[in-house]
Amino acid sequence: MKVIVVTGTPGTGKTAVAKKIAQKKGYLYVDVNAIIRKYGLSEGYDKKRKTKLIDVKKLNAALVKEIRLHSKEKGMVIDSHLSHYLPRKLVDVCIVTKCALPVLQRRLKKRHYSSSKIRENLDSEIFGICLNEAKEKGHRVNVVDTTKGIKRASLSPFF
Numbered sequence: 705m706k707v708i709v710v711t712g713t714p715g716t717g718k719t720a721v722a723k724k725i726a727q728k729k730g731y732l733y734v735d736v737n738a739i740i741r742k743y744g745l746s747e748g749y750d751k752k753r754k755t756k757l758i759d760v761k762k763l764n765a766a767l768v769k770e771i772r773l774h775s776k777e778k779g780m781v782i783d784s785h786l787s788h789y790l791p792r793k794l795v796d797v798c799i800v801t802k803c804a805l806p807v808l809q810r811r812l813k814k815r816h817y818s819s820s821k822i823r824e825n826l827d828s829e830i831f832g833i834c835l836n837e838a839k840e841k842g843h844r845v846n847v848v849d850t851t852k853g854i855k856r857a858s859l860s861p862f863f
Contacts, residue, residue, distance in 0.1 A: 706731070706779035707771060707794055708862070709787035711838060712801035713829040715811040717850030717857070721801055722783035724854060725862050732777045736784030739766050754821055760789045768794065788838035797862070798843035800835045804851040 710722040726733035740746055743766040748757040767790055788798055808829055812822045838845050850857045
């Protein structure tokens with residue numbers, strides 16, 4: 705089974721890219737938020753940052769379990785800004801979504817993110833946190849720019 709992880713700063717188009725690839729390739733789409741709920745992985749809530757606290761080791765164990773459960777599938781696309789934490793040996797391709805800062809800011813405002821949460825995510829994009837972490841984990845990384853939308857993003861290498 706082929707495993708593709710799609711990661712990136714919130715608002716950069718991960719879900720749109722992941723769903724499109726899963727649909728076109730006939731792969732199973734995995735929303736990590738659903739996995740977090742399914743396995744009860746939330747270990748609290750950071751009120752200041754307005755985010756769930758997740759133990760990445762426990763998340764990885766749950767994702768490995770899901771990969772094994774669905775091993776008969778043709779492939780799987782895992783969607784999360786935490787998906788790049790999966791061990792390299794389990795992942796065939798790691799896609800990192802990126803977009804221009806003004807576009808990202810607009811998308812996050814549309815989601816009604818607080819100004820501090822928008823700043824946090826813009827900083828994450830500026831410093832390329834997901835991209836750098838994915839490279840540090842040894843993943844074979846492909847960057848997809850969604851600034852002009854998913855229809856114009858270069859997804860042809862995945863089809």
